[in-house]
Amino acid sequence: MEHLYSDRVKQLKASEIREILKxxxxxxxxxxxxxxxxxxxxxxxxxxxxxxxxLSEMGQEALQYSTTEGYDPLRTKIAxxxxxxxxxxxxxxxxxxxxxxxxxxFTGKIFLNPNDVVLCESxxxxxxxxxxxxxxxxxxxxxxxxxxxxxxxxxxxINHTPNAKFIYVIPDFQNPSGRTWSEARRKGLxxxxxxxxLVIIEDNPYGELRFEGEMIGSIKSFDTEGRVVYLGTxxxxxxxxxxxxxxxxxxxxxxxxxxxxxxxxxQSSSISQRELNQFLEMYDFDAHIANIKKVYKTRRxxxxxxxxxxxxxxxxxxxxxxxxxxxxxxxxxxxxxxxLVKAVENKVAFVPGGSFFPNGGQENFMRLNFSNMPExxxxxxxxxxxxILKDVI
Amino acid sequence: MEHLYSDRVKQLKASEIREILKxxxxxxxxxxxxxxxxxxxxxxxxxxxxxxxxLSEMGQEALQYSTTEGYDPLRTKIAxxxxxxxxxxxxxxxxxxxxxxxxxxFTGKIFLNPNDVVLCESxxxxxxxxxxxxxxxxxxxxxxxxxxxxxxxxxxxINHTPNAKFIYVIPDFQNPSGRTWSEARRKGLxxxxxxxxLVIIEDNPYGELRFEGEMIGSIKSFDTEGRVVYLGTxxxxxxxxxxxxxxxxxxxxxxxxxxxxxxxxxQSSSISQRELNQFLEMYDFDAHIANIKKVYKTRRxxxxxxxxxxxxxxxxxxxxxxxxxxxxxxxxxxxxxxxLVKAVENKVAFVPGGSFFPNGGQENFMRLNFSNMPExxxxxxxxxxxxILKDVI
Numbered sequence: 123m124e125h126l127y128s129d130r131v132k133q134l135k136a137s138e139i140r141e142i143l144k145x146x147x148x149x150x151x152x153x154x155x156x157x158x159x160x161x162x163x164x165x166x167x168x169x170x171x172x173x174x175x176x177l178s179e180m181g182q183e184a185l186q187y188s189t190t191e192g193y194d195p196l197r198t199k200i201a202x203x204x205x206x207x208x209x210x211x212x213x214x215x216x217x218x219x220x221x222x223x224x225x226x227x228f229t230g231k232i233f234l235n236p237n238d239v240v241l242c243e244s245x246x247x248x249x250x251x252x253x254x255x256x257x258x259x260x261x262x263x264x265x266x267x268x269x270x271x272x273x274x275x276x277x278x279x280i281n282h283t284p285n286a287k288f289i290y291v292i293p294d295f296q297n298p299s300g301r302t303w304s305e306a307r308r309k310g311l312x313x314x315x316x317x318x319x320l321v322i323i324e325d326n327p328y329g330e331l332r333f334e335g336e337m338i339g340s341i342k343s344f345d346t347e348g349r350v351v352y353l354g355t356x357x358x359x360x361x362x363x364x365x366x367x368x369x370x371x372x373x374x375x376x377x378x379x380x381x382x383x384x385x386x387x388x389q390s391s392s393i394s395q396r397e398l399n400q401f402l403e404m405y406d407f408d409a410h411i412a413n414i415k416k417v418y419k420t421r422r423x424x425x426x427x428x429x430x431x432x433x434x435x436x437x438x439x440x441x442x443x444x445x446x447x448x449x450x451x452x453x454x455x456x457x458x459x460x461x462l463v464k465a466v467e468n469k470v471a472f473v474p475g476g477s478f479f480p481n482g483g484q485e486n487f488m489r490l491n492f493s494n495m496p497e498x499x500x501x502x503x504x505x506x507x508x509x510i511l512k513d514v515i
Numbered sequence: 516m517e518h519l520y521s522d523r524v525k526q527l528k529a530s531e532i533r534e535i536l537k538x539x540x541x542x543x544x545x546x547x548x549x550x551x552x553x554x555x556x557x558x559x560x561x562x563x564x565x566x567x568x569x570l571s572e573m574g575q576e577a578l579q580y581s582t583t584e585g586y587d588p589l590r591t592k593i594a595x596x597x598x599x600x601x602x603x604x605x606x607x608x609x610x611x612x613x614x615x616x617x618x619x620x621f622t623g624k625i626f627l628n629p630n631d632v633v634l635c636e637s638x639x640x641x642x643x644x645x646x647x648x649x650x651x652x653x654x655x656x657x658x659x660x661x662x663x664x665x666x667x668x669x670x671x672x673i674n675h676t677p678n679a680k681f682i683y684v685i686p687d688f689q690n691p692s693g694r695t696w697s698e699a700r701r702k703g704l705x706x707x708x709x710x711x712x713l714v715i716i717e718d719n720p721y722g723e724l725r726f727e728g729e730m731i732g733s734i735k736s737f738d739t740e741g742r743v744v745y746l747g748t749x750x751x752x753x754x755x756x757x758x759x760x761x762x763x764x765x766x767x768x769x770x771x772x773x774x775x776x777x778x779x780x781x782q783s784s785s786i787s788q789r790e791l792n793q794f795l796e797m798y799d800f801d802a803h804i805a806n807i808k809k810v811y812k813t814r815r816x817x818x819x820x821x822x823x824x825x826x827x828x829x830x831x832x833x834x835x836x837x838x839x840x841x842x843x844x845x846x847x848x849x850x851x852x853x854x855l856v857k858a859v860e861n862k863v864a865f866v867p868g869g870s871f872f873p874n875g876g877q878e879n880f881m882r883l884n885f886s887n888m889p890e891x892x893x894x895x896x897x898x899x900x901x902x903i904l905k906d907v908i
Contacts (some may be wrong), residue, residue: 123742123768126680126714128650131625131771134778158580166574173566181559185754187551220613220780227779231649232524253778256624257521287519321519349516361578363785375516378524385527385646386620387613391784392756 130258142462146471152503155471157446158494163414164361172400184393190384192218193395199402200368208343215370217379218390222327222355222367226253229323232378233287234259241289243271245478247297250290261480270303273310280318288321293341294329295445298478298489305338312344322350328445330359330411333419335443348372359411364394418493424500425492432508434515446493456514457485464510470503523651535855539864545896548864550839551887556807557754565793577786583777585611586788592795593761601736608763610772611783615720615748615760619646622716625771626680627652634682636664638871640690654873663696666703673711681714686734687722688838691871691882698731705737715743721838723752723804726812728836741765752804757787811886817893818885825901827908839886849907850878857903863896
């Protein structure tokens, strides 16, 4: 039946590292591979309270079909919280999705014809690359430095790319690089999108997890023409298991996301939206996030410190000021896919950086997650990795 | 920014009846429009027990990311239950989705190129038509009678449709017609799919809600070449608010659904899957379904009885032996969209049948849901509709 598959699916390949990464689910492995939050910080007792309250007070509604757009009280609370990143919005600007991954898929569906081009940071988020690829697009990678995209390079690429549709960016504690855009670059990006009539997709799953320094306004907050689509999620600040994220966009654009959501799965979970809303009403969400940041900052510090002492001196890295990931550059001749094989033999795992470059060709990076492992395992795992790296360099 | 949208989204139009149907959410309206289960039958007290148990015993796991394929104990239970419809399966044949609507969307994504053709029953499920349309396909409607598709017509259409990809059917208590396929037609359909090398999509959301007569084996149970994809859901037997359905397919095909699921939203809710699994472990699911059937049968009987006494004699209908819907045919000159406008003025609603014919042109049908309204409202609502119909005929 191979010939019956659509062209878009025929060109999708299973990830070559997926099989190796499956090994990382063994209980005795020290894994820096996933993007998993620390499970010991999940508000389990609070969830027990809110699930009972929701079922007691609105059980029938919570188990029934509901609107595609999402639960209004939750949409209202999300809109209010967006003031934290400089966005003035109300509930009607927001669609609830199954995590921000679903927002990425819908973005591909809404904007991409085959052979259209996505402009993205080099490197960029693997899950976004895969979501967009399903719509048979190409990618042009834009050079980045520690302030974000190099805008002169972006403009040069746009001038040679007539079928560019949107610019996809993760401006806060980027996955995988950990970098954060400066305010000047954010404003500059909006000016370029306005000039060339492009859409900006601002993906911000980690923005609330800032360990130090001042919050920088979201790119959406500088949007003057309604051309920024903003994707958010509760996966890193509350629970990824609930699958609740959102899309914020100007009315005409959001309307496309709503129509697509209806065809895709009708709506997100009625009960999970009400439970999350109840949590936000009953508990101090900022205090909960502050607690997460405290733990992750400790883990980041420990990981960076251990990298400094245990990795070979050729390893280059920056210190991420938030988020979940550290990103390490090794000499060009090092292939981190081969390093991963040795690492897994030594019961430690990470994600080789090659997958984060949609056009390939850069195999000398590694992405290290610091949020999911307890302190002693961070030291032990990084130390093991350091030994392996010293062998291959 | 209109020109930036993909072709697939440009051709999607908002439903013309959606605005009218929004009015049906007023609390004082008698609505036969939705496909909503009876909320008073939701197992709310049992859900209170299972949510506490899941959070107490596996809270961290329930709130964390999990595998794309779904929660293994739940997949195992689904596989076992499929013996009821004659399918021998194990957990690895099953992918958990957000309701069966997500299975429909993935089906379009996996099989349809622009201008490919879906072969479907005439009429067919509105939500499936919309999900497939997003992939820029065409439809050919196959004639149906009270045994299912007219297979001679199907074969004739296949012979003139080189770009047909799959045959989409709802063989049990079809939405909207309420009809059920005979065993002979099911076997005949498989033979035709084998002969012409086509895929069959068997959508079975209502099969467990049979009020009378013997269960007929699923089309999948007659599949000899692994070319039937079977979609199931807990939305009608447990709760639609949880968004849990599944896809069953042969290994190569299921693998495509898994890859697509990963790009679309990574996974379905970790916690909802575990709660449902806990419910199936602790409670008698068959007894729960028996209770639903008892209530729906009473409502069906009452609706049919009231149609008989209150609708004009020109109204034609069959008696569905299960499911959620009655389907009424009116004389050709009656446009049920116009009837709906008058009905909503009289605080009663239904879905005009035109939307269930993907190629249009048949406006003289109405779909009436009997599961969601209590007995007295069924009598009152059908009586009001009868008066309106007598006026227009």
